[in-house]
Amino acid sequence: MAQVDPLLPLDAGAVRHAFDDDREADTFALRLKRYGPELQESLRAVYGDQIGALLPELLEVMLHAFHTRPADLKRLDEARLLRPDWLQQPDMVGYVAYADRFAGTLRGVQDHVPYLEGLGIKYLHLMPLLRPRDGENDGGYAVADYRAVRPDLGSMDDLSALAADLRGRGISLVLDLVLNHVAQEHDWAQQARAGDPVYRDYFHLFPDRSGPDQYERTLPEIFPDFAPGNFTWNDEVEGWVWTTFNTYQWDLNWGNPAVLREFVELILYLANRGVEVFRLDAIAFLWKRPGTDCQNQPEVHHLTRALRACARIVAPAVAFKAEAIVAPAELIHYLGTRDHHGRVSDMAYHNSLMVQLWSSLASRNVRLFEEALRAFPPKPTNTTWGMYVRCHDDIGWAVSDEDAARVGLSGPGHRHFLSDFYSGEFPGSFARGLVFQHNPQTGDRRISGSCASLAGLEAALDAGDPRQTDLAVRRILLLHAVTLGFGGVPLLYMGDELALLNDPDYGDTPEHALDNRWVHRPRMDWARAQEAAADPSTPHGRVNSGLRHLIAARRGLAHLHASVESRPVDSPDPCVLLLRRDHPQGVLLGVYNFSEHTINFPAWALRDQLGPQALDHLAGSAFTFGHAPVVLDPYRALWLTAAP
Template sequence: MVKDHSLSDFIFHIIEKHQIRSYDPAFLERLREKLSTISQLYYQIYSTHPHKDEMFEKLVVTLFRANNERSNGLKKRDEQKAKKGHWFLSNEIVGMSLYVDRFSGGLKKMPSKLNYLSKLGVNFLHLMPLFQSPEGESDGGYAVSDFRKIDERFGTIEDLKGLIENMQKKDIYLMLDIVLNHTSHRHEWAEKAKAGDAYYQDFYYMYENRWIPNQYEEHMPEIFPESSPGNFTWSEACQKWVMTVFHEYQWDLNYMNPMVLREMMDNILFYANLGVDVLRVDAPAFIWKQTGTTCQNLPQVHTLLRLIKQCVMVASPGMALLGEAIVAPKEIIKYFGTGEFTAQECDFAYNAVQMALQWDMLATGETDVMMAAQHEILKKPFGTSWITYTRCHDDIGLGYENHTIKAAGKEPYKHRKYLMDYYSGKYPESPAMGKLFSSNPKTGDARISGTLASLCGLEKAIKVNNPDHIEESIHKIILMQANSLFIGGLPILYYGDEVGYTNDYSYEEDPGKSYDNRWMHRPIIDWKKIKLSDKTGTIENRIFTQTQKLIQIRKKLPVIADLKNLTWSSPQNKHVAVFMRDKGDERFFGAFNYSKFQTHLTWFAFKEHTLAPKRLLDHWSGQEFEVGPDNEFLEFQPYQFYLLEVLE
């Protein structure tokens, strides 16, 4: 461990030994400030490793080189972001997540689509995995065979750089993924390991017999029990068992080896120097393995993420980190950092629990299960933010904790069974047309696939040509999007949802995708359909313009910035969710009726946690309300919501 009194000597030693002839003074200042913490975190993990000191030195050299390779333009952006403080908390940022090939046909064509996104109001893009992964064994791009090479299906690294340049001219932020937990078995490291190279075999968990794998399996759950049972795969090439938590073609990286950390840190900073504003760290909960545990959410995971965050703050301070940890609320809060590292681990996490609870509310028409989960969700520290969303490329999990369901007076197994039946269309009169994903016959658990529109009933309504049901489904779609846009965090729309794309079943004819029904909600965009968003009265136009309006309202209300300023009203009506956002003298209320019935809400809901307002402006309808006494009510139509600013 580098002691405080020897920091300058150590840095000078690095500069001299590695002949570092130039360096940024601001970088050197950040390194001096953070080096003690970086050292502390590193040696917490690697204090017993025989090459710990040598590897630590290499890690620090990596930071020097990355910052020297960072362009002056990106360093200027770093400075601009620093002046804004927590730049990513702004109410003016609205994102979209998309597959480049399925959205535009490739990276070369993406610049021509930026005006469409700007018209909608999107100024933050999450481009789904772009880097090389083997056809038929890609897991949607999360089985990476080269972290530096764009898959030829999308284009080239030069195409990506050209797109980034265009995005920056339009003030559009960029998020890319990095898969820290594993590589493809076709990655250079894995191929060398297969060939018997002991150095690279130590990059993975590899065993000659089942003795240690069996110890792991005793406590590790199965992630994909249907398609990929178990957590180890036999490699004929090297005659060893390899840990493969997700799919047999995804080999888990061994972070007990500090060289793995250094190599992956180098990749992280490569992405930073491309111009990435937010780096999405895929499946961080799994990156540390230990027998006798579930190998998820272990303390060493947080130590590694804090170490990575400190290194990023030194070499590329303008890049924020998103930890894609889809775990229970008590666990996910830890990914923002705890104790002395509060708000110094991941800047973002997905609010996957709130997303799933929105779908719970829509299916049941009741808010009580959602409300029971808020105690943990509200523990998110100031200076960090949620990614809020209604749908994404992934399935909808129902993994929120049993006690939240019990608190609403429901039995967990039966409740989840109802939700699975409802969204898979098995429940009588359900309008949803989803499918169950990753069903586990041992536990009865499953997750849900389907587009926002199909799960809200639009596909079925169009199929039977029922105008009333079409109308109702559009109300549901906009209700769900409004909640995600105003509840707090950086909202990310999912491509196609802005024009009501329904399920795409063509994946069933593709052998590389047919086993994974999540492809039903990963559509190929037909730009003729997108053009319908300009034609007044079409379904596409109605959904697009209403989504556009929601974004415009969000951007003009600074109170919606994520300043840890969310307060829930206690339930006055189990069908209606009400929250307050406040900033100084500004106050805003979101009120959402998740039921198919007309209902009402006592005015007390708007006085419970603040001085009683006198007048409210609903930004959605333009209507003003005089706040009445507590025995009078605000009326709601089915699936109606209000976006209420306090005028006085």
């Protein structure tokens, strides 16, 4: 790290006047001494000499938040400092849900916490619940007030009560923090429209098209169907407003240090309400630079590191998760490289894993999967991946042309195949999905659909076909076995544990009708949950019991600690994926059959990795690898370690 002249007080004596308790003063000062230089270095890289005025303001914000942090959260801070790998433990399994669709209100969510606890959940991500604009609001990502909860869900006090209940059961509350933009109804935007120069500088405003036209030459369109272009004319502002995602979402000007100060205050306010993990939404878009796509700029990583340093000083129990759906070469920077190594976000989405799961399922071939994983540079050992089979969003076919070429495929051709397959247009497809945001200029067609419907369960049940129903269940469990066995935090999207199908009535809600991603955001079916628990022989019951078994097996495997990476091993069969994890306690080998065929897999390929004998931690079976092949049933998954 480069040496910088300290502008922050880095010893206890300099801040003692702000404390009545010497121990509290020492605690704050020690953290300030540890993280202050990182904070200062990153801020100087972004704001230059402006940090002379910014740093004292940040210190005042941090001192206030530290003094008002509840005692039980301060105790959690100390516990996390003693166990900094808490987010990397094998028992860390996440659940992602919209609060209203899961249980109506925050109090309703609290009533169902025992269900989550019984499932083995340690991390609950409630989708955007801070007060959005009325009407269309991009699924809650157009925030009008960061200090209030949606009125239909409850209050901030309800959120704090839920967080406390979760915390008492060892479950961390995760919330979205939308960093790139606010709703045009947010107070900052209202003040800007009223002409306040302070708040006008919170946004990117242009008096004519010269600036926007310059940027548009290199900017992509995120939602070409319903939000073409990246700028919107506003009569009150008398100018063009930068609106990357929707006309009602105004991009913030992170070149203004006041915006960073505002978000430091918001993060610490929410942390003191009990939020333990912040999903940093649209983090890649924060910094704008002409001549680029305005994504993944170096300043983004400095800004994230600065926010993290402030959180570490006041609330070290808090972790950051980067929502950066970008190429592997760019993604690694969100976990930290070079001077930022391990000092940016604590977690990032491994979006390539999801794409390759569905790609291999459609093609019955894992060669592209292997190449895509090899393209990932090693992550910092103190960070973790977030893996998922499905999420709230669409599936964009992020298959690089280079990876495809290395396995003899055409990148555009394979992406076209995947869109056809999962929209049900490809002959013989088992999937039922919907095309989302078709871009005729690029040929890009993303896909919406629930895990179960994309994996073939909806079509099989409609056809009354027992064999296809069985194969669909096997596919669903295979996908989850890969994510649960990959290492990191596996994230279950609400209802996937019950194999919920597409919601055919999603369009009945007017603000959802134009966004078919709501087809895979159904309401929680609590009757189905009871049925699945009572009868594990039904398709939904099989998925539920199978997933619970996978979670229980994962919990007991130290090999799945997230400090260790999964890496692909050359497989003699193109249908079978081999993932190896080299843990101090030994090798864990994941074996995954991505086809509906029974495969006689060469025993030597497993013996070379594990030795002559192994134990499968999923079935409890013992293997001796001799001359006979290992029989892999359709969509079979094995988690193998060498036998003692």
